[in-house]
Amino acid sequence: MEINVLIAAIAALIPMILGFIWYNPKVFGTAWMNACGFTADDLKGGNMAVIFIVSYIFSFMLATMLHTAVIHQFGFFQTLMNEPDLTKEGTEIYQYTQDFMNKYGTNFRTFKHGALHGSMLGIFFVLPVLGTNALFERKGVKYILVNVGYWTVCLALMGGVICQFA
Numbered sequence: 001m002e003i004n005v006l007i008a009a010i011a012a013l014i015p016m017i018l019g020f021i022w023y024n025p026k027v028f029g030t031a032w033m034n035a036c037g038f039t040a041d042d043l044k045g046g047n048m049a050v051i052f053i054v055s056y057i058f059s060f061m062l063a064t065m066l067h068t069a070v071i072h073q074f075g076f077f078q079t080l081m082n083e084p085d086l087t088k089e090g091t092e093i094y095q096y097t098q099d100f101m102n103k104y105g106t107n108f109r110t111f112k113h114g115a116l117h118g119s120m121l122g123i124f125f126v127l128p129v130l131g132t133n134a135l136f137e138r139k140g141v142k143y144i145l146v147n148v149g150y151w152t153v154c155l156a157l158m159g160g161v162i163c164q165f166a
Contacts, residue, residue, distance in 0.1 A: 114163025
């Protein structure tokens with residue numbers, strides 16, 4: 001089973017699109033700026049082209065790895081990774097994998113299921129990482145909620161798109 005690069009590239013756009021909405025001053029942008037101690041003038045500098053390109057690269061990296069978290073069939077293939085004849089037609093292991101995929105290849109392949117796993121990643125991976133950083137940076141609960149909320153929604157949407165369409 002291979003990662004669908006096109007779907008990963010499309011899913012990698014989700015954090016950028018959602019970021020424009022989420023961090024808009026009319027949504028959570030003002031709360032985020034206050035929690036960070038930023039003013040509107042503080043955000044005017046910086047090379048926005050570099051920021052968007054690098055953030056898209058990071059989002060693409062995240063989207064490629066989400067395949068293995070939201071599509072359960074990857075686990076089956078990971079178990080057989082060292083099998084030498086896995087992709088050779090006519091071999092027993094090749095036929096076994098084809099039979100498996102014919103029978104179970106579409107199980108749990110819905111947007112809803114991918115969104116569930118994406119949300120779980122947001123809560124059980126992003127929250128501990130960003131929360132720990134925020135504690136040592138002496139940031140408040142509002143800072144954690146705004147940023148973890150954003151990433152949880154991003155991962156839910158990305159996971160849903162990947163699980164449904166990859």
